[in-house]
Amino acid sequence: MNVFEEAADGEQIAGPPSLTDYLLDRSFRWVAMVCAWLIILVVGLLLWKIGVKAVPAIQEYGLGFLTGTTWDVNKRVFGILPEIWGTLYSSVLALAIGGFFGVSMAIFLTQDFLPPRIALVFRTIVELLAAIPSVVYGFWGIFVVVPAIRPVADWLNAEFGWVPFFGTTLSGPGMMPAALVLAIMILPTIAAISQDALRQVPYRIKEAAYGLGATRWEAILKVMLPTASTGIFGALVLGFGRAIGETMALAMLIGNSNQLSLSLFSPGNTLAALLALNFPEAGEHEVPILMYAALVLLLITLTVNMAGTAIMSLTSKQLKAGR
Numbered sequence: 001m002n003v004f005e006e007a008a009d010g011e012q013i014a015g016p017p018s019l020t021d022y023l024l025d026r027s028f029r030w031v032a033m034v035c036a037w038l039i040i041l042v043v044g045l046l047l048w049k050i051g052v053k054a055v056p057a058i059q060e061y062g063l064g065f066l067t068g069t070t071w072d073v074n075k076r077v078f079g080i081l082p083e084i085w086g087t088l089y090s091s092v093l094a095l096a097i098g099g100f101f102g103v104s105m106a107i108f109l110t111q112d113f114l115p116p117r118i119a120l121v122f123r124t125i126v127e128l129l130a131a132i133p134s135v136v137y138g139f140w141g142i143f144v145v146v147p148a149i150r151p152v153a154d155w156l157n158a159e160f161g162w163v164p165f166f167g168t169t170l171s172g173p174g175m176m177p178a179a180l181v182l183a184i185m186i187l188p189t190i191a192a193i194s195q196d197a198l199r200q201v202p203y204r205i206k207e208a209a210y211g212l213g214a215t216r217w218e219a220i221l222k223v224m225l226p227t228a229s230t231g232i233f234g235a236l237v238l239g240f241g242r243a244i245g246e247t248m249a250l251a252m253l254i255g256n257s258n259q260l261s262l263s264l265f266s267p268g269n270t271l272a273a274l275l276a277l278n279f280p281e282a283g284e285h286e287v288p289i290l291m292y293a294a295l296v297l298l299l300i301t302l303t304v305n306m307a308g309t310a311i312m313s314l315t316s317k318q319l320k321a322g323r
Contacts, residue, residue: 043302050295057288065292071258071274078289080296082258086268087300090179090254091243093264098183098243099236102190103225106232109191110198111220123195130188138252141181142173146253149176153265170265178254179264182246186239193238197231198224237308244301247272271297 017025057065061078068079105126109119153170160166170176201224209219225232255267256277271293282290 047295047298050291050298053291054288054295057292061289061292065289066296069258069260073286076285080271080274080293082260083269083271083274083293084296084300085260086175086254087244087270087272087297089268090175090182090250090270091240093175093179094182094186094243095236095240097179098186098190098239101183102187102235102239103194103232105187105191106194106198107220107225110195111216111224126191127188129184134185134246134249135252137181137185138249141177141249141253145177145180146170146172146174149180157265164262165264168261168263168266173253173255173267174265175254175261175268176264178250178268181249181253182243185246185249186242189242190235190239193235194228194232197228197235200231201227233308233311237305240308241301241305244297244304245272247276251276271300 057078061068065079066084067081068077069081070077070079072078105122108114109123113119114122150170153166153174153176156166157169205223205227206219209223214223250270251273254270254273256269256273257267258269259266261268275290275294275297278286279290
């Protein structure tokens with residue numbers, strides 16, 4: 001059977017799929033389904049393997065491990081509440097900074113603010129940020145970011161020390177340097193996916209907004225961004241997941257201090273940094289405890305991604321219903 005058939009007006013139209021096309025389509029569906037189930041299987045095996053290793057610590061410390069604030073190997077007292085707080089606090093700060101600049105950069109590079117060739121250069125530079133090793137970001141943060149923001153931190157503490165966010169000075173590594181470096185690390189992910197989401201919006205929608213009298217920024221902020229909101233939110237979720245799991249840069253910059261504080265300049269700690277710094281010297285008793293902490297980190301990551309997926313699905317349905 002020919003792939004094309006003659007239409008009534010002489011133009012060629014696509015004919016029905018051949019047996020080969022049908023078999024290839026069915027094969028692709030089965031391969032995709034198998035890969036999806038393999039991913040679920042791998043995640044399940046990870047949870048099971050880590051959970052089995054963590055069982056002795058779970059039985060010994062229970063939920064008190066999640067609410068404790070002391071980590072003392074000599075006294076065998078362990079708690080990871082400061083690490084949970086530091087993980088979420090640093091990730092939210094990084095997402096707020098990196099998300100704002102990432103989405104702004106996506107708008108700047110996709111809405112004809114620059115000539116195409118110059119936009120390509122900017123896009124390439126941003127994507128190259130993802131290739132820099134995290135340890136290099138850590139050294140850059142220590143020798144560049146911390147000295148650069150220390151005068152500002154000291155001034156904010158002197159003038160607005162009564163505000164909890166500025167309650168301490170920046171003596172060295174701290175939450176804000178870690179969040180700034182982390183924001184730069186997640187910037188390529190957010191910017192790249194947000195650009196793809198904005199490019200998928202049909203240009204006719206923007207033209208229709210212009211036809212109704214909208215200005216350029218009204219068309220971008222009130223038409224383009226809401227239409228691409230599902231993809232942009234997906235970029236933010238992926239960036240947040242990257243921030244939660246980042247290890248080496250935060251281990252070098254956050255200060256590795258077990259304390260709960262709202263101050264942007266006080267040192268803190270994260271679960272990933274705790275695992276990276278303690279596993280090499282962990283004894284037989286500490287390994288199950290660290291596996292318990294790793295299980296908590298994995299569950300936080302899965303919860304964030306599942307919640308983000310659910311919100312994206314709900315948002316997509318609402319947008320389709322609105323159309």
